[in-house]
Amino acid sequence: MLKTRVITALILAPIAIGGIFFLPPLGFALFTGVMITLGAWEWANMAGMSKPAARIGYAGLVAAVLFLLYEPHSLVLWLALVWWGICLLLVRSYPTGSNVWSPVPVRALMGLCVLVPAWVGLNQLRTGSFQFGSIDNNLLLILYVFFIVWVADIGAYFAGRAFGKAKLAPRVSPGKSWAGVWGGLAAVSVLAVVAAWLADAGVRDGGLLIVASLLTGAVSVLGDLLESMLKRFRGIKDSSQLLPGHGGIMDRIDSLTAAIPVFALLIIQLDWLTAGGW
Numbered sequence: 001m002l003k004t005r006v007i008t009a010l011i012l013a014p015i016a017i018g019g020i021f022f023l024p025p026l027g028f029a030l031f032t033g034v035m036i037t038l039g040a041w042e043w044a045n046m047a048g049m050s051k052p053a054a055r056i057g058y059a060g061l062v063a064a065v066l067f068l069l070y071e072p073h074s075l076v077l078w079l080a081l082v083w084w085g086i087c088l089l090l091v092r093s094y095p096t097g098s099n100v101w102s103p104v105p106v107r108a109l110m111g112l113c114v115l116v117p118a119w120v121g122l123n124q125l126r127t128g129s130f131q132f133g134s135i136d137n138n139l140l141l142i143l144y145v146f147f148i149v150w151v152a153d154i155g156a157y158f159a160g161r162a163f164g165k166a167k168l169a170p171r172v173s174p175g176k177s178w179a180g181v182w183g184g185l186a187a188v189s190v191l192a193v194v195a196a197w198l199a200d201a202g203v204r205d206g207g208l209l210i211v212a213s214l215l216t217g218a219v220s221v222l223g224d225l226l227e228s229m230l231k232r233f234r235g236i237k238d239s240s241q242l243l244p245g246h247g248g249i250m251d252r253i254d255s256l257t258a259a260i261p262v263f264a265l266l267i268i269q270l271d272w273l274t275a276g277g278w
Contacts, residue, residue: 021139025127029070035249036119037063039257040111042239042248046230047107058108065116073120074268074275080117080261084219087258091225094172098233107230114226114257121261128273132209133199141273144195145216145263149255151191152184152217159183168221173228181221188217208270216263223258227251 019031040062044055069076090097101107125145130138157180164177192213196206227250231237238247250257267273 020142025123028126029123032119032122033063033066035253036066036115038242039239039249039253040115042242042250043111043115044108045236046227046234046239046250047111048104048234049108058111062112062115065112066119069116069120074124074265076117076120077124077261077265077268080113080121081265083113083117084222084258084262087222087226091169091172091222091229094169094229095233102233110226110230114223117261118253118257121264124264124268124275125260125273128268128275130267130273132267132272133196133201133205135199141267145260146256147191148188148213148216148263149220149259151187152220153255154184155187156180156184156221159186169225172225172232176221176225181218184221185214185217188213212263212266212270215266216259219262220255220259223255226258227254 019035020028023031037059041055041059044058047058049055049058090101101110122142125142126138128138130136130141132141135141156176159182160175160177160180163179163183166178167174168176168178168181189210192210193206195213196209201209227239231239239250240248242248264273268275
C-alpha cells in the first residue's frame with residue numbers, strides 16, 4: 001500500500017503543480033474545472049447514483065454549471081458561506097435529520113453547493129487583483145490557502161494524538177477530537193503570523209490575516225466532516241479508487257472545497273483581492 005501511495009504521489013505531484021502554478025488563467029480554469037468535474041463523478045456515487053450513466057451525467061451537469069459561471073461571481077461565494085453554515089447544523093445533528101437530505105436529488109444538490117463555489121473561489125484567487133503588504137503574487141495567495149488546510153491538518157493530527165479524548169463528531173468521524181481542532185487552529189495562527197511578517201504587513205492587516213486564516217481553518221474541518229458523513233451514510237470508505245493508494249479526488253480536496261470559497265470571500269471583503277476575469 002505504501003509503495004502504491006508513493007508511486008501515485010510521484011506521478012500526480014508534477015501534474016498538480018504544473019496545472020496550478022504554471023498555467024495561464026484560462027488554462028488554470030480549465031485544469032481546475034477538470035478536477036472539479038472528476039470530483040463530481042465521485043460525488044454522484046456518494047449521492048447514491050450507482051449507475052455509470054448517471055454518474056457521468058451528473059459530472060456533465062457540474063461541468064456545464066462551471067461553464068456558465070466562467071466569469072467570477074461573488075454571489076456564489078456568499079451562498080457558499082451560507083451553505084457551510086447549514087453544513088455545521090447537518091454534521092452536528094447526524095444521524096438525526098438525515099432523512100431530510102437522504103434523497104438522491106438533495107445529495108446531488110449538496111454536491112453542487114460544495115464543488116461549484118470551490119471552483120469559483122479558486123479562480124477568483126487566481127485572476128483577481130491581489131495586494132497584501134509587499135505581496136501581490138496570486139500564486140502565493142493560492143499556495144497560502146493550501147497551507148492553511150495542510151497546516152491545520154498536521155496540527156490537528158499531533159494535537160489529537162496527544163490530547164484527543166473529547167471527540168468532535170463521533171457519529172461522523174470517530175477519529176477527530178476537539179483537541180485536534182484547537183491544535184490545528186493554533187498551527188494556523190503561527191502560519192498567519194509568519195506570513196504577515198514575510199509580507200511586511202502592518203499590525204492591523206496582520207491581525208486581520210490571523211482572523212481570516214482561523215475562520216478558513218475552522219471551516220476546512222467542516223469540508224472533511226461533510227464528506228465523512230456522506231460516505232458513512234452511503235457505506236463507503238473512499239470517494240473512489242481513482243488515485244491508487246489515496247482513494248479519490250474528493251478524499252484529497254474535501255477540506256479545500258470548504259476553505260477556498262470562504263477564504264476568497266473574506267479577503268475580498270478586506271479589499272486585499274478584487275474581482276478579475278480570465
